[in-house]
Amino acid sequence: MTQQQWGRQGQQGFGGGQWGPPTGQRPVAPQPSSRLQAGPWGPPSQAPGAGGPWGGQWQQPSSPLPTPRPPQRGNPVLKVVVAAIVGIIAVALIANVVTDLVGGQRAQGQTTQYQQEDYQVPPPEANPPELPLPKVEADLDRLTKQNKVYDSTVPSPTRCEMTEIKLGTATKTQIKKSMDELTACLSRVWDPTLEQAGLTFVRPVSNVYSTSIQSPCGKIPAGNAVYCAANQQIYLSTTLNQVLPPEVAGGRFVVETVIAHEVGHAVQYRTGIGAAASYEIQNLPKAESLEVNRRLEVQADCFAGLFLESVAQSRGMSQTDLANIRTLMVAIGDDTLSGKPAVVGNHGHGSSRQYWAEMGLASTKVGACNTFVAPATLVK
Secondary structure, three states: OOHHHOHHHHEEEOOOOOOOOOOOOOOOOOOOOOEOOOOOOOOHHHOOOOOOOOOOOOOOOOOOOOOOOOOOOOOHHHHHHHHHHHHHHHHHHHHHHHHHHOOOOOHHHOOOOOEOOOOOOOOOOOOOOOOOOOOEOHHHHHHHOOOHHHHOEOOOOEOOOOOOOOOOOOOHHHHHHHHHHHHHHHHHHHHHHHHHOOOOOOOOOEEEEOOOEEEOOEEEOOOOEEEEOOOOEEEEEOOHHHHOOHHHHOOOOHHHHHHHHHHHHHHHHHHOHHHHHHHHHHHOOHHHHHHHHHHHHHHHHHHHHHHHHHHHHHHOOOHHHHHHHHHHHHHOOHHHHHOOOOOOOOOOOHHHHHHHHHHHHOOOEHHHHOHHHOOHHHHO
């Protein structure tokens, strides 16, 4: 498959909205052949991971969504003890991140020694190299569950200097400038991380749009952000703020989180995770297909968290900023956007998206974001 053949298969949006599963004929299950089928992975109407509109109006959840915990097994008493320990550890990790980063310095009050200070940021790549694709069925698990990038560590802390903007008031020119500065920061973090695994990161070209536009991955609706695998570029709508709750849309780190999620998809496709997952999405039964899509999406949330942790000191992240990120992740959950608490969507419930974003914020290890081996309860 060439990049030109991707079509909507390679379009990954930030919010799931009401898209749900593709309509039409159910994809055919993989044949027992050891080699993947050649050519496109199905017609555009069956495209997995399409980054459709957010859908509906944002609704305040009736009660705060809980952060999901690992599944409980074995002795009932042990279950309670383990759950309590896991909860304490999770809270402690996030608390340590905030304590460590607020004020722009590490603990002990030492002057920050930023990593990658001699890194030369490359220009955005308009003609990127071809994406790695699975060749045999054994590649699917190898790329999604045992990818060599999971052994890598993101450099932290790293410097990130960018112009802060607010969607809704900033001009297209201002948004474009800020996005380009942000992709430079993302390159500083992800380029050396992929290099550790012998892989190649590509700094994506950023595009700003207002009304729906046409792309190599199909039509991109307004009010969203999208990564397109066909040209390996990212897109941000100037009207994205209109589908977010006001207290979130006006806060810091909204644009950073959204774009870091989309570049998280770029990381997935540059490592082969994205293509392998897309093949599975296209060929599995509906319920399994949706679950794989959610694993792909919440992993991008976790990758965004890794980046935000890396640049938090440089950007002066505060406890208020961290709370805003948590609220944002809940706000773009399938359940929140649809207003249906029990919905089975393709991006994940707000609690799952928040959980994985926090997993990234609490770590520098890419393996912490291996959502493809996580229990199904953590990717609901």
